[in-house]
Amino acid sequence: MISQNALHHAEKCRFCWMCRHLCPVQHQTGREVNTPRAKGLLLSMANKGTQPFDKDMAQAMYECLLCDACTNDCATGYQPPLFIREARTEAVVNELAPEAVMKLIDNALETGNIYGVEKPSYGQDGTDVLVYIGEVAAIQVPQMAKNLLAVLKKAGVSAKVLANEPASGVMLGDLMGYTEEVRQQAKACADAINAAGLPVVVLDSYDAEIMKQKYPEWGCEIKTDVTTATAYVAKLIASGKLEAKAGTGVQGACHDDDRLARTFHEFAPIRAMAKAAGYEVGEMFSREKLAKSCGTAVAYGYMPALVEKIAASRWEDLKRSGCAAMLTASPQAYLCLSLCVPEGKALVDLYAALV
Amino acid sequence: MNNILVCVKAVPATTSVQVDGQYRLKREGASLQWNIADESALEAALSLKDKDGTVTVVTMGPPKLEAPLQDLLARGCDRVVLITDRLMAGADTRATAGALRAAAKRLGPADLILCGRRAIDGETGQVPGELASALGIPCVSNVEKLEWEKDRLLLHRRLETGVEVLSARGPLVVSVCEYAYSLRLPGILSMRRARGKTVERYSAADLGLTAEQCGLKGSLTKVTAMESKFPGLRNGPKETDPAKGIQALRAMLREVQP
Numbered sequence: 001m002i003s004q005n006a007l008h009h010a011e012k013c014r015f016c017w018m019c020r021h022l023c024p025v026q027h028q029t030g031r032e033v034n035t036p037r038a039k040g041l042l043l044s045m046a047n048k049g050t051q052p053f054d055k056d057m058a059q060a061m062y063e064c065l066l067c068d069a070c071t072n073d074c075a076t077g078y079q080p081p082l083f084i085r086e087a088r089t090e091a092v093v094n095e096l097a098p099e100a101v102m103k104l105i106d107n108a109l110e111t112g113n114i115y116g117v118e119k120p121s122y123g124q125d126g127t128d129v130l131v132y133i134g135e136v137a138a139i140q141v142p143q144m145a146k147n148l149l150a151v152l153k154k155a156g157v158s159a160k161v162l163a164n165e166p167a168s169g170v171m172l173g174d175l176m177g178y179t180e181e182v183r184q185q186a187k188a189c190a191d192a193i194n195a196a197g198l199p200v201v202v203l204d205s206y207d208a209e210i211m212k213q214k215y216p217e218w219g220c221e222i223k224t225d226v227t228t229a230t231a232y233v234a235k236l237i238a239s240g241k242l243e244a245k246a247g248t249g250v251q252g253a254c255h256d257d258d259r260l261a262r263t264f265h266e267f268a269p270i271r272a273m274a275k276a277a278g279y280e281v282g283e284m285f286s287r288e289k290l291a292k293s294c295g296t297a298v299a300y301g302y303m304p305a306l307v308e309k310i311a312a313s314r315w316e317d318l319k320r321s322g323c324a325a326m327l328t329a330s331p332q333a334y335l336c337l338s339l340c341v342p343e344g345k346a347l348v349d350l351y352a353a354l355v
Numbered sequence: 356m357n358n359i360l361v362c363v364k365a366v367p368a369t370t371s372v373q374v375d376g377q378y379r380l381k382r383e384g385a386s387l388q389w390n391i392a393d394e395s396a397l398e399a400a401l402s403l404k405d406k407d408g409t410v411t412v413v414t415m416g417p418p419k420l421e422a423p424l425q426d427l428l429a430r431g432c433d434r435v436v437l438i439t440d441r442l443m444a445g446a447d448t449r450a451t452a453g454a455l456r457a458a459a460k461r462l463g464p465a466d467l468i469l470c471g472r473r474a475i476d477g478e479t480g481q482v483p484g485e486l487a488s489a490l491g492i493p494c495v496s497n498v499e500k501l502e503w504e505k506d507r508l509l510l511h512r513r514l515e516t517g518v519e520v521l522s523a524r525g526p527l528v529v530s531v532c533e534y535a536y537s538l539r540l541p542g543i544l545s546m547r548r549a550r551g552k553t554v555e556r557y558s559a560a561d562l563g564l565t566a567e568q569c570g571l572k573g574s575l576t577k578v579t580a581m582e583s584k585f586p587g588l589r590n591g592p593k594e595t596d597p598a599k600g601i602q603a604l605r606a607m608l609r610e611v612q613p
């Protein structure tokens with residue numbers, strides 16, 4: 001059942017078509033059905049009964065990164081991710097979601113992560129901060145998690161990592177919308193974090209978003225400070241606890257991931273990290289709030305070929321900027337960008353660069 | 356098996372409150388939401404049901420409440436009932452409690468009846484007590500935690516001076532504090548289960564109520580005047596100096612609540 005609020009958003013469009021120029025999915029597929037606008041139109045038709053909500057419509061709702069670029073740009077306040085999440089719930093309830101999506105959901109419900117494997121243990125039991133690693137870094141980009149912990153150690157910060165870190169709920173929420181199953185994951189995660197009683201440093205900005213925005217709404221607020229790892233490390237640099245490195249002579253551009261760019265509007269910390277790591281900071285054309293998504297881990301899980309194309313398009317942006325290195329501190333961005341690093345260009349994990 | 360009945364009220368969203376010429380809230384055009392303390396009561400009921408029992412929801416209001424009631428089925432409620440009839444318009448707390456009593460009787464025995472402790476529109480907090488009195492059963496008010504202890508309920512009741520824990524056996528009416536529980540989201544399984552269910556509708560006649568027992572006619576009280584004491588954010592004095600601003604705020608509060 002799609003809520004009135006979601007339908008209200010789906011109906012808001014004034015057909016200016018600006019959004020079709022900025023949707024990273026539509027850029028790659030070229031299909032009309034992949035424009036943000038079309039998704040609203042489809043849902044509206046399903047609501048009016050002029051189109052069935054069938055497998056094709058469900059498929060269209062999953063061909064979206066929930067990157068929020070359209071929301072950021074639309075002058076009418078149209079928010080596709082809001083109704084797309086509800087449409088995904090509808091697809092799962094009515095068993096219309098693509099098989100690859102259902103496999104990830106089953107994994108997440110059974111094992112707590114979409115990969116269906118056990119998360120590694122870090123054996124860290126520090127006392128200053130709790131580092132929330134997240135399932136993408138823990139399983140897909142483990143080196144970045146280790147590098148962040150090494151950076152903190154170098155700055156004299158005693159970090160703890162939960163032994164059996166619970167899922168934040170963000171992956172499940174992207175796959176099937178915000179349902180009670182997602183809230184239960186969130187609650188278990190908040191309970192574990194609150195039991196630790198330490199300020200939280202969150203490596204993956206997607207996890208940070210759900211913790212800061214949804215947990216309070218769902219009655220499972222984290223009682224201590226929640227900070228993105230990039231903001232925390234930038235503070236360590238500013239306070240002199242983490243020393244800047246000598247210049248590398250390499251010009252790099254920072255990739256602003258979807259959540260840092262459009263939820264937290266956090267642009268300076270990653271650039272401060274790049275400078276402290278010795279990079280000359282250049283810029284890509286689409287950056288900060290207008291940053292183009294390079295894909296997400298969850299989308300890569302069910303449409304890998306399309307995500308690789310989307311990541312390749314981000315590399316094209318880097319080529320146009322004239323920079324030699326793509327700098328990132330996001331595990332999800334690192335995962336996607338690493339799929340297709342062009343010759344002569346480097347993908348840099350900024351935590352590794354700061355160790 | 357515990358049968359729990361939850362009485363909920365749809366109130367205007369706090370951003371869209373309007374009053375008609377007879378000092379009644381305009382509910383027709385307004386966007387409605389479940390009263391926050393009633394959501395708390397609903398979650399308390401669903402939490403008890405997680406162990407055992409059934410949850411039936413009853414509300415009184417316009418037909419457009421069918422969709423939000425369907426949503427409650429998707430959140431795990433077993434049965435939802437809408438009392439809707441033009442005769443019921445303008446009901447005060449006594450007429451409301453009368454309609455709820457009639458619905459409770461028709462729905463069959465409940466071990467526990469939960470209500471929010473007060474609604475954010477009328478703010479009277481009278482319905483739970485009136486309903487209990489009409490049904491001839493006890494009422495425990497201002498409860499912020501409910502748990503089963505064998506066949507008895509432990510009720511944690513908020514007082515001005517602390518928390519009182521009572522042990523009670525049903526049937527009884529309990530009014531639950533706002534924010535004591537956060538209402539769960541619809542779950543995939545409960546949404547699937549809810550697909551085949553519908554909202555049951557009762558009219559005044561279905562409940563055996565006459566026109567004299569309903570709405571304005573069945574009410575003992577009537578709002579005869581209403582006055583806004585709040586100067587309004589836009590119309591109030593503007594101060595840019597913090598110290599002067601605090602003084603102005605103090606003066607304003609004294610004026611509103613002498």
Ligand code: SF4
Nearest residue numbers: 013014016017019074
């Ligand atoms: S930018 Fe907004 S108004 Fe314009 S076409 Fe897209 S959704 Fe519609």
Ligand code: SF4
Nearest residue numbers: 023064065067068070
């Ligand atoms: S959220 Fe991103 S991927 Fe989805 S429709 Fe909007 S711009 Fe396209």
